[in-house]
Amino acid sequence: MIKSLRFLFASLLMLVCGNAMAEDIIWQEDFSSYKADDVPAGGTYSYACANGGGTTKIYEANLAGGTSPELLVAKKGGSFTAVVPLNGKSGEMNISYVTNRAELSIEVTGATVGDKSRVGNADNYPLTVVEGTQSLTIKIYMPSNVGSNARLDDIKLYQGVAKKPAGLSWGKASTTVTFGGDYALIPTLQNSNNLAVTCTSSNDSVCTVTNAGVITVKGPGEATITASFDGNDEYEAQSVSIVITVKNAIDPNAKGQKNNPYLLTDDEFFAFVQPLDTVTNPKSAKIYVKGYITNIEQVDTAYGNANFKIAAIQGDYDANIKLYAFRCYYLENAKFKDVNKIKVDDEVVLYGQIQFYGTDDSRQPQFVSGYIYSLNGKITEPKYTITITNTEHGSLTLDKYEAAAGEKVSVTGMSTDDGWEMNEPTITAENGTEVEIGGSDEEGHYLIMPASNVTIALNITQLFTITTVFDSTQGDVRGISFDSEKNPIYKGAGKNVKFTVTPKDGFEVNSVTAADSDSNPITVNIAQDKSYYEFEMPAKNVTITATFSPASGISTVSVANAENAVRYNLAGQKVDAGYKGLHIINGKKVVMK
Numbered sequence: 001m002i003k004s005l006r007f008l009f010a011s012l013l014m015l016v017c018g019n020a021m022a023e024d025i026i027w028q029e030d031f032s033s034y035k036a037d038d039v040p041a042g043g044t045y046s047y048a049c050a051n052g053g054g055t056t057k058i059y060e061a062n063l064a065g066g067t068s069p070e071l072l073v074a075k076k077g078g079s080f081t082a083v084v085p086l087n088g089k090s091g092e093m094n095i096s097y098v099t100n101r102a103e104l105s106i107e108v109t110g111a112t113v114g115d116k117s118r119v120g121n122a123d124n125y126p127l128t129v130v131e132g133t134q135s136l137t138i139k140i141y142m143p144s145n146v147g148s149n150a151r152l153d154d155i156k157l158y159q160g161v162a163k164k165p166a167g168l169s170w171g172k173a174s175t176t177v178t179f180g181g182d183y184a185l186i187p188t189l190q191n192s193n194n195l196a197v198t199c200t201s202s203n204d205s206v207c208t209v210t211n212a213g214v215i216t217v218k219g220p221g222e223a224t225i226t227a228s229f230d231g232n233d234e235y236e237a238q239s240v241s242i243v244i245t246v247k248n249a250i251d252p253n254a255k256g257q258k259n260n261p262y263l264l265t266d267d268e269f270f271a272f273v274q275p276l277d278t279v280t281n282p283k284s285a286k287i288y289v290k291g292y293i294t295n296i297e298q299v300d301t302a303y304g305n306a307n308f309k310i311a312a313i314q315g316d317y318d319a320n321i322k323l324y325a326f327r328c329y330y331l332e333n334a335k336f337k338d339v340n341k342i343k344v345d346d347e348v349v350l351y352g353q354i355q356f357y358g359t360d361d362s363r364q365p366q367f368v369s370g371y372i373y374s375l376n377g378k379i380t381e382p383k384y385t386i387t388i389t390n391t392e393h394g395s396l397t398l399d400k401y402e403a404a405a406g407e408k409v410s411v412t413g414m415s416t417d418d419g420w421e422m423n424e425p426t427i428t429a430e431n432g433t434e435v436e437i438g439g440s441d442e443e444g445h446y447l448i449m450p451a452s453n454v455t456i457a458l459n460i461t462q463l464f465t466i467t468t469v470f471d472s473t474q475g476d477v478r479g480i481s482f483d484s485e486k487n488p489i490y491k492g493a494g495k496n497v498k499f500t501v502t503p504k505d506g507f508e509v510n511s512v513t514a515a516d517s518d519s520n521p522i523t524v525n526i527a528q529d530k531s532y533y534e535f536e537m538p539a540k541n542v543t544i545t546a547t548f549s550p551a552s553g554i555s556t557v558s559v560a561n562a563e564n565a566v567r568y569n570l571a572g573q574k575v576d577a578g579y580k581g582l583h584i585i586n587g588k589k590v591v592m593k
Contacts, residue, residue, distance in 0.1 A: 023158050023159070023160040023161060023163070024089075024158060024159045024160050025156060025157070025158045026084065026086065026087075026089060026093070026157045026158060026159065027045065027082070027084045027155075027156070027157040028154075028155060028156040028157070028158075029045075029082070029155045030067060030153060030154050030155075031058060031069050031070060031071050031153060032067065032069070034058040034069055035058065035060075035069070036058055036059060036060045036069060037057050037058060038057065038058040039056065039057050039058070040058070040071065040080065045082040045083055045084055046081075046082065046083040047080070047081070047082055048080075048081045048082075049071075049078075049079070049080050049081075050077070050078060050079045050081075050141075051074050051077075051078055052074045052075055052076040052077030052078035052079075052142060052144065053074060053075045053076030053077070053078070053147065054072075054074035054075050054076075054078060054149055055072075055074055055078075056071070056072060056073050056074045056078040056079065056080065057071070057072055058070070058071055058072070059071070059072045059151065060173070061151065061172075061173035062151075062153070062169075062170075062173060062240050062241065063100045063151040063169070063171065063172060063173060064098045064099050064100045064121055064150075064151035064152060064153045064154075064169070067153070067154075067238075067239065067240075068173065068241075070151045070152060070153040071151070071152045071153065072149050072150070072151060072152075073104065073140065073141065073142050073149065073150045073151075073152050074142065074149055075142055075146060075147050075148050075149050075150075076142065076143075076144050076145070076146065076147060077141065077142060077143070077144040078141065078142050078149070078150075079139055079140065079141035079142070080139070080140050080141070080152060081137065081138065081139045081140075082137075082138050082155075083135055083136070083137050083138075084135055084136045084137075084138060084157055085134065085135045086129065086133055086134060086135055086136065089129070089159065090129045090130060090131040090132070090133055091128070091129060091131070091159070092126065092127070092128060092129075092159065093111070093126070093127040093128075093129055093157060093158065093159050094124055094125065094126055094127065094157070094158055094159070095108070095124070095125050095127060095138060095155070095156070095157045095158075096122060096123065096124040096125075096154075096155070096156050096158075096165070097122075097123055097140065097152060097153065097154055097155040097156070098121045098122050098123070098152075098153050098154045098165055098167075099121060099123060099150050099151060099152050099153075100121055100150060100151045100169070100171070101142070101146075101148060101149075101150035101151070102118060102123075103142060103143060103146045103148070103150070104123065104140060104141070104142060104150045104152065105140070105141060105142075105143060106125055106138065106139065106140050106141075107138075107139040107141070108125075108127060108136055108137070108138050108139075109136065109137040109139075110129065110133050110134075110135060110136040110137060111127040111128060111129045111133070111136055112127065112128040113125055113126075113127055114126035114127070114128070119164065119165070119167060119192065119193070119412060119413075120165070120167025120169070120190065120192040120193065121165075121167060121169050121190075122164070122165035122167055127157075136157070138157070140152060140155070163231070163233075163234060163235055163236045164193070164234055164235050164236065165235070165236055165238070166193065166195055166229045166231070166235045166236055166237070166238035167190070167191070167192050167193050167195075167235075167238075168189065168190065168191055168195070168197065168227050168229060168238050168239075168240045169189075169190040169240060170187050170189060170190070170213075170225075170227070170240055170241070170242040171187045171190060172187060172242060173242060173243065174242060174243040174244070174245065175187070175242065175243075175244060175245070176244075176245040176246075176247065177217065177244070177245070177246055177247070178246070178247045178248070178249065178250055179217060179219060179220045179246050179247060179248060179249040180249040180250060180252055181249070181250055181252075181258070182258075182333075182351060182373070183217055184332045184333035184334075184371070185333070186215050186217070186244060187215075187242070188212075188213050188214055188215070189212070189213020189214075189227050189240075190213075191212075191213060191227075192399055192400075192412065193235060193397070194397070194401065195229050195235060196211075196229070197211055197212075197213065197227050197228065197229050198211060198227070198228050198229075198230075199211050199212075199213055199225065199226065199227045199228075200225070200226050200228075201223050201224070201225050201226075202223050202224040202225075202226075203221055203222065203223035203224075204218065204223075205218055205219050205221065206218060206219055206220070206221035206222060206223035206244065206246055207223040207225060207244050207246070209225050213227055215244065217244075217246055219246065220246045220247060220248050220249065221245075221246055222243065222244065222245050222246070223243075223244050223246075224241050224242070224243050224244075225241065225242050225243075225244060226239060226240070226241040227239070227240050227241075255268050256268070256272065256287035256288055256289075257287075257288055258288050258349070258351070258373060260288075261287075261288035261289055261290040261349050262287060262288065262289045262290065263289075263290055263291070263312050264289070264291055264310070264311065264312040264319075264321050264322070264323055265312045265321070269289070272284065272287070272354075273354050273356070273365055276354065276355070276356050277356075282355055282356075283353045283354070283355045283368065283369070284353050284354040284355070285353070286351060286352055286353055286369075286370070287351070287352075287353070287354070288349055288350070288351050288373060289310075289323060289349070289350045289354075289367065290347070290348070290349045290350075291310030291311055291312055291323060291347075291348060291350075292310060292311055292312075292313065292314040292315070292316075292345060292346065292347055292348070293308050293309070293310055293342060293343070293344050293345060293346045293348060294308075294309050294310060294311045294316070294317045294319065294322060294344065295308065295309050295317065295344060296308040296342065296343070296344060297309075299336050299339040299341070299342065300336070301335075301336055301337055301338065301339060303327075303335075304329065304330075304334075304335020304336050304337070305327040305328055305329055305335070305336060306325070306327075306328050306329075306330075306336055306342065307324070307325065307326055307327065307328070308324075308325050308328070308342065309322045309323065309324050309325070310322065310323050310325065310348060310350070311323075314345055314347070315345065317344075323350075323354075323365055323366070323367050324364065324365075324366045324367065325350060325366075325367040325370075326366050326367065326368050327368070328350065328352070328367065328370060328371060328372060329370070329371035329372070330371060330372055330381075331371070331372055331373075331374075331375055331378070331379065331380060331381050332371075332379075332380060332381070333371040334371075334381075337406060337407060337408070338406040340406075341375075341406075342372070342375065346375060346376055347374075347375070347376050347377070348372050348373075348374065348375055348376075349372070349373045349374040350367050350370055350371070350372060350373060351370050351371060351372075351373040352367055352368060352369050352370015352371065353367070353368050353369045353370060354366070354367060354368075355367075355368045381404045381405075382404065382405070382451070383402045383403060383404050384402065384403065384404070384405070384449060384450070384451070384452055384453045384454065385401060385402050385453045385454070386398060386400075386401045386402070386403070386409065386449075386453075386454045386455075386456060387453070387454070387455050387456070388455075388456045388458065389455060389456070389457050389458070390457050390458040390459070390460065391458055392460070393416060393417045393420040393460045393462075394414070394415060394416035394417060394420060394422050394458055394460045395413070395414070395415055395458075396411060396413070396414050396422075396425065396456060396458060397411070397412050397413040397414075398410065398411060398412060399412050403449040404449065405449055405450060405451035405452075406448060406449065407448070407449045408446050408447075408448060408449075409446060409447050409448075409449055410439075410444055410445070410446045411437075411439075411444065411445040411446060416460055419462060419463050419490065420460050420461065420462055420463060421460065421461050421462075421463050421490070421492055422458060422459065422460050423459040423460075423461060424437065424459060425437070425456050425457060425458050425459050426456075426457040426459060427447060427454060427455070427456050427457075428454070428455055428457075429450045429452035429453070429454055430452045430453050430454075431452065433450070433452075435447055435448075435450060435454060461492045461493070462492070462493070462539070463490035463491060463492055464490070464491060464492075464493065464537065464538075464539065464540055464541045464542065465489065465490060465491075465541045465542070466489045466491055466497065466537075466541075466542050466543075466544065467489075467541075467542070467543050467544070468499075468543075468544045468545075468546070469543060469544070469545040469546070470501075470545070470546040470547070470548075471547075471548060473504070474503065474504055474507045474548035475501065475502055475503040475504050475507055475509070475546065475548045476500075476501075476502050476504075477499060477500070477501055477544060477546050478499065478500050478502065479498075479499050479500075491537045491542075492537065493537055493538060493539035494536065494537060495536075495537045496534055496535075496536060496537070497534060497535055497536070497537050497542075498532050498533070498534045499532060499533055499534075499544065500531070500532050500533070501533060501546045503548050503551075504548075506550060506551055507548040507549065507550060507551055508548065508549060508550075508551045509546065509547075509548060510547040510548050510549040511545075511546070511547045512524055512533055512544075512545075512546050513544075513545050513546075514535055514542055514543065514544045514545070515542070515543055515545075516538050516540035516541065516542055517540045517541040517542075517543075518540065520538075520540075522535050522536075522538065522542065523535060524544075525566050526566065526585075566585075567585050
C-alpha cells in the first residue's frame with residue numbers, strides 16, 4: 001500500500017517540478033452562440049454532429065457544469081467533430097472539456113492521445129502532435145454500447161499549463177417539488193475541489209441557499225439558485241444555476257400522506273387501489289404506505305435498488321396480504337450502496353405508486369417508482385465528517401468530506417512540497433479505531449466511511465540527497481536504491497541505502513566512505529556475500545566517495561571506520577579485529593599483523 005502510494009506521489013511530484021509555460025489556447029468552444037435544438041455544423045472548424053440512439057443537439061441546460069446552453073451528445077454512438085487548424089503549432093498539447101458522463105470519449109486524427117484524467121466533471125487528454133501537422137480532427141463521442149446521453153461543454157485545445165476547471169455542478173438544470181412534501185429531488189451543490197463559492201437565490205421566499213450549496217425550501221413559487229466562483233491562480237471562474245419550482249402544499253395529515261400513511265389492512269387502502277386497472281389506469285398517484293419487511297428478495301448495489309415484501313404487522317411473515325416493493329430505492333431516494341442497509345422486521349414507510357400485476361382473478365398489488373421514505377422512524381441517514389491534519393508540507397483531496405456509514409470516499413489528489421515524501425496516512429475514527437485505505441494506483445485509493453467522524457493524519461517526511469564521487473575511468477558506483485549516475489537522489493532518514501562499487505579492469509577498490517553534510521563519517525558495511533555496500537540514511541544530505549588504485553594484489557592502506565566495520569576472511573567467514581592475516585573490510589583487502 002505504502003509503495004503504491006509512493007509511486008503515485010512521485011509521479012505527481014514530477015509533474016509539479018516540470019518546466020511550465022503560460023497557457024496558449026489554440027481552439028475553444030462553449031456553444032454560447034447556439035440556441036436550444038440547434039445542431040452545430042460547418043463554420044470555421046467544420047463542425048459536424050452525428051446521432052446514435054437519439055439526437056445530438058443543443059440543450060438549454062448546464063448538467064455538465066458548464067454554462068447553459070450545452071451540447072447533448074446522443075447515446076449509443078452520437079458524436080461531435082471539429083477540424084482545428086494548428087497554424088504551425090506542434091508538440092505537447094491538451095484537450096479538455098466538461099461532461100456529466102465519464103463514458104464520453106475522444107478520437108484525434110493527427111495526434112497521439114494519452115490517458116484521460118478526470119476531476120469532477122472535467123476530462124483532460126494529453127496530445128502529442130508531430131511537427132508539420134496542418135490540422136487535427138477531433139471527435140468526441142458516446143460509445144455505441146452506452147445507453148445514456150451526455151452533456152458536453154467548455155471544450156478547449158491548448159498548450160502550456162491551463163487553469164483547472166472549477167468543477168461546480170448541481171447535477172441537473174431544474175427540479176420540481178411539493179411544498180411540505182418530499183425534497184429528495186433537490187440536489188446539493190457538487191464542489192469536489194472544495195472552493196470558496198458564493199450561492200444566491202433569486203427568491204428567498206421560495207428557497208434559500210447556503211454557500212455550501214444546501215438549499216432550503218421556504219414556500220411555493222419558483223427560484224433560480226446560482227453558485228459562483230470568481231476564479232484564482234489555480235482554478236477557472238465558473239457560475240452554475242438550477243431552477244427550483246415548489247408546488248402548493250399537500251396536507252401531510254391526509255390519508256396516504258407522510259404523517260398518515262396507509263396500512264395494508266386499512267379499508268381506505270383497499271378503496272384507493274381497487275379502481276386501478278392494468279390497462280386503462282395502471283398506476284396510482286404517489287402515496288405513503290407503512291409496513292414491516294417480511295422477506296428481502298434482493299438488494300442490488302449495481303443498480304442501487306431492492307426488491308422486498310412488507311406486511312401490516314411486524315413478524316407476520318405468513319400474512320395473506322403483502323405488498324411487493326419492486327426496485328425500491330433507499331432513504332432520500334438514494335441508491336443502495338450496501339446490502340446491509342435493510343433487514344427483516346424493519347419498519348418502513350414507502351413513497352411511490354401502486355400498480356397491479358396479473359389477471360383480474362389474481363391481481364396482486366405492487367409498489368413501484370418509489371423509495372423508502374423512513375426506516376425505523378428515520379428519514380435521513382446520518383452523515384459523518386472527514387478532517388485532514390498534518391498538512392504543512394503536502395495535501396490530500398477527496399471527492400467528498402462528508403459521507404454516510406458504508407459510503408465510499410475516493411482520494412482524488414495528492415501532492416507534497418519539493419524534498420518531502422508522503423507515506424501511508426493514519427486514518428482513525430472517533431473511538432480510536434484505525435480505518436484502512438484501499439484501492440491501487442490503477443483503480444484509485446479510497447476509504448469506506450465508518451459510523452463515525454474520521455481524522456486523516458498525513459504522514460509526510462523530509463527527504464535528503466545522496467550524491468556520489470568517483471573516477472569513472474577507474475570504476476563505477478551503481479545504485480540498488482538510487483540511480484547509477486551522479487545525480488542527487490532523494491531518500492528518507494532511517495531508510496536503508498544499498499549500492500555497489502565495481503573497479504574496472506586493472507583497478508581494485510581502494511576505499512569506500514560516506515559522510516553527511518557536516519562531514520561526519522557514516523558507517524558503511526559490506527554484505528556477507530560482498531555483492532553490495534549499505535548504510536542507514538541520516539537526517540542529512542550524504543556524499544558517497546569511492547576511490548580506486550591500480551591492481552597490485554594485497555594492499556595495506558586503511559579503510560574508513562575499520563574499527564567498527566564488519567570483517568571477513570577469504571572464505572567469507574566473519575572474523576574479529578584480533579584475527580591475524582588477510583581481512584576483507586568494506587570490500588578492501590587489509591593485512592592485519
